[in-house]
Amino acid sequence: MIIAVDFDGICVTHEYPNIGKEIGAVPVLKWLVEQGHQLILWTMRGDARHNKYDLGLEGDLAEAVSWFRKHDIPLYGINNNPTQSKWTQSPKAYANVYIDDAALGAPLAFNKELSDRPFIDWIRVKAYIRAIEAGDILVGHTTLVEDSDANT
DSSP: OEEEEOSBTTTBOSOTTSOOOBOSHHHHHHHHHHTTOEEEEOOSOOOGGGOTTOOSOTTHHHHHHHHHHHTTOOOSEESSOTTGGGTOOOSSOOOSEEEOTTSTTOOEEOOTTTOSSOEEOHHHHHHHHHHHHTTSSOOSOSSOGGGTGGGO
8 A cells, every 4th residue: 555644643743843752653664664565754844945934844754754764664755645646646655554643533542741732642553553554444445556567
């Protein structure tokens, strides 16, 4: 599966523009890659060169990408799916699953000692992914694009 993963509140606690605290994402993200899934970093963080509002947040996207590199978690794409230009011009990154704390039904945890805001519960995410792989639950698309020639 192609899995789009938001960053703040997903990989780390919400502390934007800083990098938040660890919340258990690293082992599960590594497990996802080991299982053959492809990760797209799907975040509102941006590069100051592309930020027309110039909020003085130089390189906040680069900091998120560096977090993945620091933890040796390979990314398939950064705010885009690298193969989708073959079949669409849409700017929305195509994925089978989107992990985002703002998503309906997202499994959230809350630990006041770590953050004043809820964040993704990675133990439940891993259980969901296992259930998807086993065919026990359906999410996203029933026909997976990566199974077609879009990934060649």
